Amino acid sequence: MKRIIEQSFAVPYTYPVIFSQNIFDEGDDTLAGLLDNGKGGKAYFVVDSGVAKAHPSLVDQIKEYADAHTAQFKLCAEPLIVPGGEASKNDLQYYEKIVEATHLYGIDRHSYIVAIGGGAVLDMVGFAAAISHRGIRLIRIPTTVLSQNDSAVGVKNGINSFGKKNYLGTFAPPFAVLNDFNFLETLDERDWRSGISEAIKVALIKDLDFFEWIEDHAISLANREIEPMQELIVRCAQMHLDHIAGKDPFEMGSSRPLDFGHWAAHKMEHLSGYEIRHGEAVAMGIALDSTYSFLKGMITEEELQRIVSVLSRLGFHLYNEVLSGDMLLKGLEEFREHLGGELTIMLLSKLGRGEEVHEMDQTLIIAAVEKLKAFQADRLITN
Numbered sequence: 001m002k003r004i005i006e007q008s009f010a011v012p013y014t015y016p017v018i019f020s021q022n023i024f025d026e027g028d029d030t031l032a033g034l035l036d037n038g039k040g041g042k043a044y045f046v047v048d049s050g051v052a053k054a055h056p057s058l059v060d061q062i063k064e065y066a067d068a069h070t071a072q073f074k075l076c077a078e079p080l081i082v083p084g085g086e087a088s089k090n091d092l093q094y095y096e097k098i099v100e101a102t103h104l105y106g107i108d109r110h111s112y113i114v115a116i117g118g119g120a121v122l123d124m125v126g127f128a129a130a131i132s133h134r135g136i137r138l139i140r141i142p143t144t145v146l147s148q149n150d151s152a153v154g155v156k157n158g159i160n161s162f163g164k165k166n167y168l169g170t171f172a173p174p175f176a177v178l179n180d181f182n183f184l185e186t187l188d189e190r191d192w193r194s195g196i197s198e199a200i201k202v203a204l205i206k207d208l209d210f211f212e213w214i215e216d217h218a219i220s221l222a223n224r225e226i227e228p229m230q231e232l233i234v235r236c237a238q239m240h241l242d243h244i245a246g247k248d249p250f251e252m253g254s255s256r257p258l259d260f261g262h263w264a265a266h267k268m269e270h271l272s273g274y275e276i277r278h279g280e281a282v283a284m285g286i287a288l289d290s291t292y293s294f295l296k297g298m299i300t301e302e303e304l305q306r307i308v309s310v311l312s313r314l315g316f317h318l319y320n321e322v323l324s325g326d327m328l329l330k331g332l333e334e335f336r337e338h339l340g341g342e343l344t345i346m347l348l349s350k351l352g353r354g355e356e357v358h359e360m361d362q363t364l365i366i367a368a369v370e371k372l373k374a375f376q377a378d379r380l381i382t383n
Contacts, residue, residue: 024061026068035073042076048117050084054186076105086274098128119151126157130172137175143183145195149236194279199236208352260346261285267331271322283316291368319376
């Protein structure tokens with residue numbers, strides 16, 4: 001006898017993404033309110049070493065803030081400092097330390113892990129939180145442009161393995177995201193610029209008005225004016241949240257619209273030993289796929305020039321030597337594998353509108369690389 005019982009259920013996810021400043025001021029109860037589970041909840045803080053170095057009083061601020069809000073939460077241990085950047089995702093010891101801490105300090109499903117740092121650290125801490133007790137409440141406090149406008153607001157967590165980016169990971173929404181714009185003030189030029197590429201990405205495939213706004217404010221953004229950067233971050237984060245709220249938040253299908261420019265970017269990061277930062281690689285990936293779209297006859301030369309121009313005015317490189325060779329093309333196959341079997345690449349049919357394709361001409365990819373190499377050379381001569 002054959003019997004089939006079919007189960008179907010929906011689980012709603014709701015989490016706030018808050019934009020603020022001075023979140024560790026003792027008089028600001030935003031974070032304390034998030035950490036208040038009604039029972040004096042435990043909180044365990046993990047801090048990006050780059051953030052700790054740029055803000056040497058941060059750990060003391062965390063402790064003083066906790067002392068001022070003992071009715072809402074308590075620290076269960078000293079904050080843990082972990083390396084910033086991809087180093088935290090490449091070495092298993094760091095996520096293992098967090099998992100071990102959940103055991104040592106009795107951090108349960110009604111406790112909180114608070115991650116402070118750039119996107120890589122948030123990815124790693126989120127992975128550790130998601131696999132401990134099948135999910136501990138995670139509060140992300142992103143400190144870079146890229147993490148505030150893109151990675152921290154989403155539902156992905158992960159670490160690198162087998163030489164592949166985010167090979168091990170989970171889809172697990174955060175309990176909350178708390179952005180403090182003050183952290184942006186200590187970013188170096190590369191990290192300030194890097195996250196803008198994710199805004200260009202989402203604008204090019206979804207919103208012409210936003211792309212034109214970035215064009216109009218490119219010089220102000222490059223000059224580190226805080227008000228346009230705040231506007232860019234909030235607008236970009238909203239677009240990412242709108243996408244996540246769509247039909248496929250956990251990426252069960254092969255469509256990855258927000259991975260425009262990313263198939264090449266992930267491979268470039270790895271080939272460079274992560275010397276190329278994620279946002280820098282995404283900028284070159286955007287330039288590559290936009291150039292390919294032009295060579296394929298999907299966008300005009302004028303549209304391509306506008307894309308290249310805004311990337312250049314923001315200070316991005318259009319080409320790096322790791323773009324050359326068979327290893328880059330291997331990245332296309334790895335991306336297909338990552339998608340689950342069917343290759344789906346987002347290209348451009350016009351500015352503000354993406355179009356998915358399921359195959360790419362390797363000859364045109366190489367031609368696009370050569371065109372970017374020429375663009376970069378012309379830019380160096382001009383400057």
